[in-house]
Each structure stands twice: as structure tokens, then as C-alpha cells.
């Protein structure tokens with residue numbers, strides 16, 4: 001066993017099935033946490049014009065007894081849970097100060113409800129199933145699946161739990177476990193899996209596997225439209241409006257589930273495969289916000305859930321210790337032939353298949369892009385210098401000359417980095433060529449031997 005063990009937290013979300021009495025109690029707890037959160041936020045906002053800055057969470061903690069005197073219903077919730085609500089407010093403020101997020105917002109009574117318990121979280125097993133206990137509420141039936149066993153239950157007990165209620169009325173618990181980070185052997189990839197994001201295919205890999213877009217939103221648009229129209233016609237504050245709101249929320253939930261199921265199973269398969277074969281995964285970074293401003297593409301882009309794909313990929317790679325490489329958004333990956341590196345001069349978004357004008361190879365648009373991403377991320381191809389003796393002006397890349405170590409420097413924008421143990425580190429890779437390149441139409445590049453010596457690709 002290593003002398004120094006790194007601690008790590010993992011979080012899993014499980015479905016809860018509280019009884020009717022428990023649901024009433026949970027509603028009270030959600031309400032109290034929300035009430036205190038909103039009161040404290042209002043206090044901070046009101047005192048700001050008087051020259052008082054954000055007082056910090058410990059000052060807010062000290063006000064809890066005063067609030068409990070003023071509003072006796074707050075006594076129904078334990079102090080630690082009220083403190084956790086204020087810790088959430090503090091976290092929101094800290095994100096705002098660090099310019100990572102907007103100004104904290106008031107919590108709504110109609111949206112997603114949640115509360116965090118950082119003490120007294122116990123999971124127990126009985127004959128009829130599993131139960132969750134938090135401060136003030138015990139024996140909430142919980143559906144623990146195999147992820148809990150992986151996370152160490154029952155040897156490890158959970159640290160924190162965030163209980164939430166979705167707008168459609170379902171209860172969940174996000175439970176975090178403290179574990180020991182697994183020490184991975186030094187990473188030596190023999191190949192890289194490139195993944196290209198898209199709309200028609202949400203993802204395509206460099207070896208030809210594609211994830212077709214389930215088009216979840218398009219599938220349910222008609223139902224959603226009718227439900228939303230019905231909701232708009234209900235009288236505000238009425239019971240029927242509440243029912244209509246739940247119907248809309250359920251359709252939205254169905255849409256999200258369809259998407260997430262497809263993406264999760266694809267990502268899980270890819271990352272596990274990469275972990276087994278000591279491979280790295282490469283993606284092209286693309287900021288979603290500017291793209292969403294394109295009014296012709298925004299709906300389809302949102303339906304493809306590219307952001308969720310990246311987030312899911314990142315977390316899965318972290319948990320299995322697979323390096324995730326990113327290629328700059330400015331690299332033209334779709335229109336480059338992965339066999340001869342020439343750029344197609346007039347490729348449009350409509351062209352799903354195209355033939356290279358130089359070497360004559362027929363390419364699937366997404367798979368070719370994924371292959372180019374893998375080549376760039378591995379440093380197998382590097383950009384041609386802007387000036388100098390370009391052999392062909394139409395080719396923006398060249399095969400890396402492995403004998404010349406000075407050529408191993410990668411353009412800074414390329415950002416070849418690896419995420420390992422939650423930290424970004426430089427990528428030290430042993431790169432070998434894909435079969436395609438070696439048997440390319442133009443024959444193997446005489447400058448590069450198929451097995452390449454390891455070289456450090458640095459960002460400097």
C-alpha cells in the first residue's frame with residue numbers, strides 16, 4: 001500500500017421513495033432552508049447600499065437563533081441543515097466574486113427544491129430494502145443500485161447528502177462518499193480515440209462508432225406544445241394550473257432522460273474501453289454559448305446536448321483515470337483529409353460524405369474529423385509554419401518529423417493537456433500511427449517510422 005493516500009470524493013444520485021408523511025416533512029424542510037436562504041440574501045442585498053459588503057457565512061450563521069425566535073417554524077429543521085443552506089448561499093457569493101457565476105438568485109417555491117445534510121447521514125440495509133436517514137427524518141426508502149456497492153457501501157458510510165425534489169415531483173438523493181484515490185500506473189498510450197461532436201451524430205469516434213442523435217426534443221415537441229398551451233390557459237394560483245405544470249415538467253424530464261441515457265451509455269463504453277487498452281481520448285473544445293446565438297442552429301444544438309456530452313466524458317475519464325486531451329476550437333478538423341492532410345476547399349455543412357480532391361479517399365465527415373482530432377491531439381500532425389517553404393499551400397498541417405525534436409513543440413492554442421487525478425498536466429505520450437496512415441493511399445511517410453519514440457509535447 002502506498003504511504004501517502006490521496007482522498008477523493010465521489011457523488012452518486014439515487015431515487016428516493018418517501019412516504020406521504022415523509023413528503024410533508026420534507027416539504028417543510030425544503031421550505032425552511034429556502035426561507036432562510038432567501039431572507040439572508042435579502043438582508044445582504046438591502047445592507048449593500050448602506051455601505052455594508054457581504055458579511056461572510058459565519059455572521060450569517062450567528063443570525064440563525066434570531067430568525068428562529070422571529071419565525072418559530074424554523075425550529076422544525078435542525079440547525080446544521082439551516083447552516084448548510086447558508087453555506088450554499090456563501091458558495092454562490094464566492095463564485096460570484098471569483099467571476100465564475102452571476103449574482104445569487106432567490107429560490108423559487110415552484111422550481112426544483114433541495115436541501116443539504118452534511119451531518120448524520122446514514123444508509124442502512126433492512127430485509128425489505130435500503131433506507132436513508134438524515135437529521136430530523138429517518139427511514140426514507142432509497143433505491144441503491146450497484147453504484148453504491150462500487151462506492152464502498154456498506155464499508156464506507158456517506159459523508160453528505162443533498163435531497164432534492166424535481167419539478168415533476170420525484171425525489172432524489174445525491175450522496176457523496178469519501179474514498180481513497182486509486183494510484184494509476186504511469187500512462188503510456190499506444191493510440192488515441194478521437195471523438196467528434198455533432199448534431200446529426202452526437203458523437204463519432206475515430207474508429208467509426210457513431211452515436212445517432214435521438215432528437216428527444218423534436219420527438220416530444222407536439223406533446224410539449226399542447227401541454228404548455230394548456231398550462232398558459234389555467235388560472236394563476238389554481239390547482240389545475242399546478243397539475244398542468246407537473247404535466248409539462250414530466251415531458252421535459254422524459255426528454256432529458258432520453259438524451260442522457262443515450263449519451264451516458266455511449267460515453268461509458270468508450271471510456272471503459274480506453275481504460276482497458278491504455279488509450280487516451282481526444283475531443284475538440286467548442287464554446288457552446290456563441291453557437292447558441294445562431295438562431296438557425298440553436299434548437300438543434302440544444303437538442304444534441306453537446307455540453308452534457310463533454311461534462312459526462314470529463315467525469316467518466318476522471319473516475320477511470322483516462323487522460324482527456326482537448327484540441328483547440330480553431331483547428332479545421334472537418335475539412336482536412338486524414339490520409340494526406342489536404343484541406344477541401346469548399347466543404348459545406350450539408351456534405352456528410354466527401355471525396356478528397358488530392359488523394360481520392362472517400363470520407364465520412366464525422367469519422368474523418370474524429371481521426372484528425374486524434375492525430376492533432378497526439379502531435380502526429382502539426383501545423384505548417386505560417387511562412388517558410390510550404391510544399392503545398394492547401395495543406396495546413398504536416399506530419400511531425402520525429403527525428404527533429406524542435407518540431408515536437410505544439411502550437412499553444414492546441415492546448416494538449418491531460419486531466420489526471422483532477423489536475424491538468426502535460427501529456428507525455430508514446431505515439432504510434434493509425435493503421436490508416438500506414439496503409440494510406442499515398443504510402444507511408446518516409447520520414448516517420450511506424451513506431452515512434454516517446455517525446456514530451458510541451459505547451460511552452
Ligand SMILES: [Zn+2]
Pocket residue numbers: 337338339340341342356357358359360361
Ligand atoms: Zn486526401
